[in-house]
Amino acid sequence: MFVAGIDIGSLTAKAVILDQDARIVGQALTPTGAFSQRAGENAFEMALKMAGVHTSDIGYVLATGYGRKNIPFAHAEMTEISCHARGAHRLFPEARTVIDIGGQDSKAIALNESGVPVNFIMNDKCAAGCGRFLEVMARALETEVEKMGELSAHSTKTIQISSMCTVFAESEVVSAVANKCSRSDIINGIHQAIAKRVSIMVDHVGLVERVMMSGGVAKNTGVVRALESQLGTTLLVPEEPQLVGALGAAVIALERSRNMRPVEKSILLNQ
Amino acid sequence: METGKNYRKVEATGLISGIIKGFYDGVVQAPKEGKKVCWCVGAGPYELFKAQDIAHFQTENWAVAITARKMERPLVEEAERAGYSSDCCSYASINIGYALLQQKNKIPDILSPELRVPKPDFLFAINTCPSMAQWTEALREIFDVPALIMDVPLFYDDDDEVQYQRNILYAVEQLQDAVRFIEKITGRPYDWARLKEIHTYIKKASIVRREIFELWCHKPSALSYWDMAIALGAANVFRGTPEALAYFTAIRDEVAERIQKGIYSIPNEKHRLLWYMNHPWFKVGHLSKFFAAQNTVVVGGQYVVGPYSNPEKIQPDRPLWTIAEEHPTRPYVRTMEYKTDKFLKSLAQAFQVDGIVFHAPRTCRPNSWDHFDEGERIKKELGLPYIIIEADHSDPQFYSEAEVDNRLQAFIETLPERR
Numbered sequence: 001m002f003v004a005g006i007d008i009g010s011l012t013a014k015a016v017i018l019d020q021d022a023r024i025v026g027q028a029l030t031p032t033g034a035f036s037q038r039a040g041e042n043a044f045e046m047a048l049k050m051a052g053v054h055t056s057d058i059g060y061v062l063a064t065g066y067g068r069k070n071i072p073f074a075h076a077e078m079t080e081i082s083c084h085a086r087g088a089h090r091l092f093p094e095a096r097t098v099i100d101i102g103g104q105d106s107k108a109i110a111l112n113e114s115g116v117p118v119n120f121i122m123n124d125k126c127a128a129g130c131g132r133f134l135e136v137m138a139r140a141l142e143t144e145v146e147k148m149g150e151l152s153a154h155s156t157k158t159i160q161i162s163s164m165c166t167v168f169a170e171s172e173v174v175s176a177v178a179n180k181c182s183r184s185d186i187i188n189g190i191h192q193a194i195a196k197r198v199s200i201m202v203d204h205v206g207l208v209e210r211v212m213m214s215g216g217v218a219k220n221t222g223v224v225r226a227l228e229s230q231l232g233t234t235l236l237v238p239e240e241p242q243l244v245g246a247l248g249a250a251v252i253a254l255e256r257s258r259n260m261r262p263v264e265k266s267i268l269l270n271q
Numbered sequence: 272m273e274t275g276k277n278y279r280k281v282e283a284t285g286l287i288s289g290i291i292k293g294f295y296d297g298v299v300q301a302p303k304e305g306k307k308v309c310w311c312v313g314a315g316p317y318e319l320f321k322a323q324d325i326a327h328f329q330t331e332n333w334a335v336a337i338t339a340r341k342m343e344r345p346l347v348e349e350a351e352r353a354g355y356s357s358d359c360c361s362y363a364s365i366n367i368g369y370a371l372l373q374q375k376n377k378i379p380d381i382l383s384p385e386l387r388v389p390k391p392d393f394l395f396a397i398n399t400c401p402s403m404a405q406w407t408e409a410l411r412e413i414f415d416v417p418a419l420i421m422d423v424p425l426f427y428d429d430d431d432e433v434q435y436q437r438n439i440l441y442a443v444e445q446l447q448d449a450v451r452f453i454e455k456i457t458g459r460p461y462d463w464a465r466l467k468e469i470h471t472y473i474k475k476a477s478i479v480r481r482e483i484f485e486l487w488c489h490k491p492s493a494l495s496y497w498d499m500a501i502a503l504g505a506a507n508v509f510r511g512t513p514e515a516l517a518y519f520t521a522i523r524d525e526v527a528e529r530i531q532k533g534i535y536s537i538p539n540e541k542h543r544l545l546w547y548m549n550h551p552w553f554k555v556g557h558l559s560k561f562f563a564a565q566n567t568v569v570v571g572g573q574y575v576v577g578p579y580s581n582p583e584k585i586q587p588d589r590p591l592w593t594i595a596e597e598h599p600t601r602p603y604v605r606t607m608e609y610k611t612d613k614f615l616k617s618l619a620q621a622f623q624v625d626g627i628v629f630h631a632p633r634t635c636r637p638n639s640w641d642h643f644d645e646g647e648r649i650k651k652e653l654g655l656p657y658i659i660i661e662a663d664h665s666d667p668q669f670y671s672e673a674e675v676d677n678r679l680q681a682f683i684e685t686l687p688e689r690r
Contacts, residue, residue, distance in 0.1 A: 066673055081681035117685045119656075122678060 001059035003257055004047065005249025006040050006074060007083065008032060008067025011103030011131055011216065013039035014246040015047035017058070018254055022090070026051030027243055036067030043246075044073070060260075062253040064245050078252060080245045081109055081120045087248025088212045089115025092236045096208040099198055099227065099235070100244070101217035103131040108201040110208065115251075119205045126165070129194040131216050133166045137190050140173045141183050145220070148187050152222030155188035157181075162193075169193075187222060195226035202231060212236040214244035277538050278563035281494055281529070283521040284501040290509050290518060291336060294328070295385045301326030302389050307456055310366075310388075310410060311508070312396035313403040314578060314601055315421070316446070316594040318473065318511050320395070322466035323453050327395075328388060329508040330406075334362040335552045336386055337369075338665040343553075345379040346372065347666060355409075361634040361666035363406040370413045393456060394418040395449070399601040400637050419452060421445045423599035426606050442595035450591075463590070469511035470587035477582040479519040480506060484576065486526045488621050491540040492568045493529035497559035498522075498536070499575035500550060506577030537568045542686050545571035545624040547615065547645075548602075548638045549664045554672075561676060565683045571622040573602060573614040607641040611648050619655055625686050627657040628679065633669040658682040 002025065007014040009032060017026035028046030032039040040063070048055065055073075063074035064083040071077070080100070088098045089111060098109040104127040110119040127133065131145075138145045159181055161172055169190075176186050194217075202211070211233050217223050218241035228235055238244060301308050309320050309327040320327040337343050343361075346368030351357055353371055355364055369388075372378050378387055393416050396407035404420050411418040422445065424438050450461050487494045502522060505515045529535065546569045550558070562569050579585060579597055586593050602610060619627065629646060631639035639659075646657040660678060663669035 066677065079677055079681040079684055082684045117681075120681060120685065122681075 001257065002051065002053055002057050003250055003253035004044060004058050004061045005083065005246040005251070005253055006044060006061060006063045006065075006068075006071055007080065007243075007245035007249060008036045008040050008063065008065040008071065009102050009245070010066060010105070012242060013043040013065075013067070014243050015040075015043035016243055016246040016250045017047045017051045017053065018250045020254075022251065022254055024247070024250075026053070027240070027246070029240075029242055032067065037070045037072070040067065040071045041073075060253040060257040062249040062256070064249045075253075076256070078249065080105075081107065081117050081122075083245045083248035083252065084214055085109050085111040085117040085248065086115045086251045087244035087246070088214060090247055090251050091238050091244070092210065092212050094210045095212040095236060097202065097205070097211040098244075099202060099211065099213045100215040101130055101194070101198065101213070101223070102215040102242075106130055106198055106201065106215075106217075108198070108205045110205040115248075121201045121204045123197075123201070128166045128169060129197045133169070133194070134190070134217065134220065136166050136170050137173060137187070140170045141177070141186060143183065143187075148191075149219075149221035149223070151184050152188040152191050153225075154184040155182075157185045158192065159185045159189035160193075161186075161189045188226075191220070191222040191226040192230075194223055195230045198227060199230040207231060207233070209233065210236055212238070214238065214241045216242045278495075278559050279529075279534065279536050279538070280559070281498040281522060281525055281536075283518070283525045284498045286518055286521065287501055287504060290505060290514055292385055293514070294509055295333075295336070295388070298326045298328050298388050299385060307392045308389050310391040310394050312366075312394065312407045312410070313399060314507065314598065315395060315397040316598055317508050318466060318469045318590075319446070319449060319453065319594070321469055321511055322462050323457050323459075324462075324465075325453065325457065326389075327508075330366045331362040332504055332508045333386065333388060334365040334665050335504075337365055337382070338553045338667070339555070340383060340386075341553065341667075342379075342381050342383070342386075343665065343667075345381065347668075357666075357668070358634055360400075360402045360406070361632075361663055361669075363402060363409075364634070365665060367406065367409050367413070370410055374413055390414055391416055393452075395421070397421040397423060397598055399423050399599060400603045402637070417452070417456075419449050421449070421598075423604060425604055429600075438599060439592065439595045442599050443591045446591045446594055466590045467587045470585060470590055470593060472513065472516055473511045473579050474582050474585040474587060476506070476510060476516045476519050477579050477585055479516065479523050480577070480580060481582060483519065483523045483526060484580070486523065486530060487570065489530050490543070490623050491535040491537070492543070492570050493535050494522075494526045494570075495536040495559065495562075496546045496550075496569040496572045496575060497555050499572065500552075500555055503575050503577050506579065510579065535568075537563050537566055539566045540568050541566040542626070542683055543567070543622060543624045544569050544683075545615070545619050545622060545627045546574075547572065547627055547629045547642070549574050549632060549635065550630050551632075551662050551667075551670055552665050553667050554662075554670065557672070561679070565680060567683055569628070571618040571624060573618065603637050607644060610641070611645045615645055615649050616653065619649065619653060624655065626655055626682065628682075629657060629659040630664075631659050631661045633661060633663045634666060635664060656682070656686065 026047035061074045063071040063077045068077040107122045350364040350368035396403045398404045629642040
């Protein structure tokens with residue numbers, strides 16, 4: 001029997017399939033779009049194809065992310081706090097603090113030695129500093145999000161981006177461009193602003209080494225460098241930072257499937 | 272997946288709808304019956320007006336009825352159009368918006384007939400919450416009617432006996448002025464016998480409510496915070512009647528029977544959380560089911576215990592003293608230390624909770640200014656985790672269900688590991 005974790009985020013839907021030895025045998029990432037249920041189904045099918053298994057081989061599916069309640073084929077759901085913590089622990093058992101910056105959410109999670117969260121904090125009311133924020137900034141600077149890390153590495157001057165609001169921050173960026181500030185300096189300023197907000201959240205839950213970063217923004221080497229500088233540490237960054245939530249959901253799914261009685265397993269497999 | 276269908280509401284609480292309808296029908300009909308109408312702003316001594324047969328209602332309770340029926344939007348918008356910040360107390364925005372529309376004869380069609388309260392002949396306010404005075408001044412400007420604003424000292428301290436007595440006397444003097452005003456506006460002597468009768472009913476109900484409170488402490492719980500929220504009006508503006516007494520008696524009897532039969536609010540109660548200060552009135556149904564889906568019962572909560580919760584302090588033969596001992600001593604005029612000890616620590620221990628949810632309403636900073644410090648102190652002294660949820664008590668524009676649900680669920684998921 002295999003298990004699956006599905007993570008429906010604001011920008012992307014992810015799926016991870018594990019075998020009974022907790023090995024990743026399938027994974028997928030696809031845009032969420034306007035229809036989260038369909039995105040979840042697509043991600044699940046893509047991961048199944050990669051694993052070479054069928055839906056009937058999956059004994060337990062756990063969903064997470066904002067769209068988790070909209071996945072009819074999931075057996076249970078848990079918040080991304082629990083799933084990111086477990087996913088981080090699976091990849092880096094030494095991780096005790098997780099920073100996750102996704103499309104519209106940023107969070108700092110303190111976890112124990114078993115990968116269970118013991119404290120957390122999330123951004124409230126405002127998504128400035130998350131993935132969508134970076135998309136808006138990239139557009140304003142006529143570049144791509146993927147190139148921002150590299151561009152910021154050439155920064156020679158610190159520029160303050162002080163606006164809390166994404167839209168007003170875009171105006172600040174436009175006026176910095178008009179004042180002939182270099183794109184590298186502006187992007188570095190944006191990264192520093194994000195790192196500042198997030199490092200305050202980390203302080204709130206208490207930084208305990210080692211610190212891991214997950215979520216799509218972890219692919220931005222500029223944000224990673226800015227965070228490392230502000231926190232005074234080296235971050236653990238997985239190869240696929242966007243899949244940590246789905247991985248954690250799959251890990252929890254595996255545990256639950258192992259704790260089920262045989263008759264319960266049989267009911268699930270035959271559904 | 273779990274859907275919260277396992278939440279077991281205390282059925283007797285549903286009787287409140289009859290009480291609410293009867294009460295507001297009386298208010299709406301008052302001008303036709305030649306009765307004076309008073310709008311009461313704040314948790315005040317409504318019995319003063321009830322005794323003299325003055326139609327009255329509490330503007331906050333009325334705003335709760337409006338928002339629970341999802342009729343608040345046009346009223347809030349009218350207040351904002353008139354220049355009131357959306358950060359103003361949302362009870363006030365709803366009520367002031369209504370007043371403005373009423374003066375223009377433009378009450379929105381969406382408003383239920385029984386909630387179309389008549390214009391006031393006078394206003395009464397008690398400033399235990401600092402917004403009350405400004406709110407009442409706004410209404411006075413709109414309606415050009417007399418306003419009695421009862422002042423209470425900020426930060427009431429029970430320990431200083433001399434100051435305490437002085438504060439009571441200060442309140443009594445103002446209540447005496449209010450009685451003189453009531454006699455003048457109604458053109459007849461004050462009905463002290465009727466006031467005594469009302470206080471007698473309040474006292475009897477208070478004894479029953481204390482029994483309910485003691486039953487509430489039972490673990491597992493046969494009564495939830497959401498049941499008590501529904502019942503709050505009967506301890507507040509609807510109090511002092513045989514109906515309110517019968518209402519609480521029915522609740523007490525049902526809860527006692529549930530405990531005897533092992534019927535609890537959450538069949539598989541795994542977690543117990545204390546809810547601190549007010550709550551989103553327009554989400555009581557949703558939150559009761561949401562927490563049930565997490566096998567979590569919400570208990571304690573000073574806000575829903577309501578006024579006159581100590582029957583020994585209710586002396587029907589000393590009505591103004593009784594009122595003066597009760598009304599100026601509401602939570603908002605208590606120090607942070609007092610609130611942490613009495614409303615958090617003792618309740619958390621009495622109810623044996625696993626954590627605390629602080630509701631920080633966007634439009635009520637007097638409610639939430641000290642939440643972080645209170646939470647940190649309880650975490651240190653009792654080892655209890657807490658979460659602060661930012662929402663609002665009556666304006667849904669400040670409530671994000673996905674955000675609130677997500678954070679609460681994540682908090683509950685971390686509970687077993689935190690203690």
